Amino acid sequence: xxxxxxxxxxxxxxxxxxxxxxxxxxxxxxxxxxxxxxxxxxxxxxxxxxxxxxxxxxxxxxxxxxxxxxxxxxxxxxxxxxxxxxxxxxxxxxxxxxxxxxxxxxxxxxxxxxxxx
Amino acid sequence: xxxxxxxxxxxxxxxxxxxxxxxxxxxxxxxxxxxxxxxxxxxxxxxxxxxxxxxxxxxxxxxxxxxxxxxxxxxxxxxxxxxxxxxxxxxxxxxxxxxxxxxxxxxxxxxx
Numbered sequence: 001x002x003x004x005x006x007x008x009x010x011x012x013x014x015x016x017x018x019x020x021x022x023x024x025x026x027x028x029x030x031x032x033x034x035x036x037x038x039x040x041x042x043x044x045x046x047x048x049x050x051x052x053x054x055x056x057x058x059x060x061x062x063x064x065x066x067x068x069x070x071x072x073x074x075x076x077x078x079x080x081x082x083x084x085x086x087x088x089x090x091x092x093x094x095x096x097x098x099x100x101x102x103x104x105x106x107x108x109x110x111x112x113x114x115x116x117x
Numbered sequence: 118x119x120x121x122x123x124x125x126x127x128x129x130x131x132x133x134x135x136x137x138x139x140x141x142x143x144x145x146x147x148x149x150x151x152x153x154x155x156x157x158x159x160x161x162x163x164x165x166x167x168x169x170x171x172x173x174x175x176x177x178x179x180x181x182x183x184x185x186x187x188x189x190x191x192x193x194x195x196x197x198x199x200x201x202x203x204x205x206x207x208x209x210x211x212x213x214x215x216x217x218x219x220x221x222x223x224x225x226x227x228x229x
Contacts, residue, residue: 031215042221043161043206050215058216090160105151106208106217108160 003027006091006109013081014117021076021112023091031094032074033106034058034066036087043090049074081116088113119144119211123220131228134197138223140190140207148210150190151217152181155204164205165192169212197227 004025013019023032034046045058047066055066063085065077074093078085089112095104120143130136140150149168153161165174165181167190173182180193190207204224208217 033217035219040221043208043219045216045218048215056215092161105163105166106153106161107163108153110160111158 004091004093004107004109006089006112008112009110010113010115012115012117015081015083017081019078019081019114021078021089021091021114023074023076023109025072025074025091025093025107027093027095027107028071029093029095029107030071031096032068033092033094034064034074034076035090035092036060037090037111038087046076046089078114081114083116086114086116119147119209119218121207121209121218121220123205123207123223125223126221127224127226129226129228130197132197132199134227135193135195136197136225138192138194138205138225140192140209140220142188142190142209142218144211145185145188146212147185148212150181150183150210151208152179152190152192153206153208155206155222161206194225197225199227199229201225201227 007022033048035043037043044060049055049068052071091109092106122141151166152164155161167174167183178195183190204222206222208219210217
């Protein structure tokens with residue numbers, strides 16, 4: 001099915017471990033985003049990407065690494081997981097992002113619930 | 118720095134009532150504003166997107182308005198139904214950026 005898929009759906013890991021969250025979209029959208037959602041903070045932008053090999057930091061990038069070698073994939077890696085990174089992570093994509101002449105909606109995946117023990 | 122606020126944080130209404138959800142943003146220099154719906158344990162579904170040059174958008178029972186000068190957007194839901202129960206979030210896209218800044222949402226419960 002066309003869309004944006006995230007994996008895994010749930011993940012439990014220990015402090016200090018490296019973990020990678022996957023995001024795949026089938027629309028060939030140029031723009032992709034990673035958000036985390038926490039009670040009391042809403043959705044906060046971690047990293048975003050305008051195209052393959054172009055990434056930029058959002059509001060809360062510390063402790064995270066992203067790559068985008070292919071347009072359809074945008075993995076998020078926690079290099080050394082900490083308890084403060086326990087959260088629900090959402091990947092999103094957009095054909096064009098806000099600020100351009102052609103605006104299109106953000107499309108979200110169903111999220112990955114990550115618990116760091 | 119753009120900040121987005123949604124009040125109230127939670128709202129309960131009886132079925133059939135018309136209701137308004139509010140979204141405020143601190144910087145009027147935005148390119149567009151988007152409203153989303155989030156069901157428990159799910160991702161966000163886009164409801165309406167209003168470009169900065171527009172004043173409102175409509176989809177079925179939903180109508181979203183945008184007043185950049187006052188830094189406000191409202192989402193109007195007509196004849197609410199129990200199936201409308203969800204969290205509604207707004208997100209503003211600051212001018213010159215790719216980003217969307219989200220509010221913390223309004224959790225709506227429509228009682229049958």
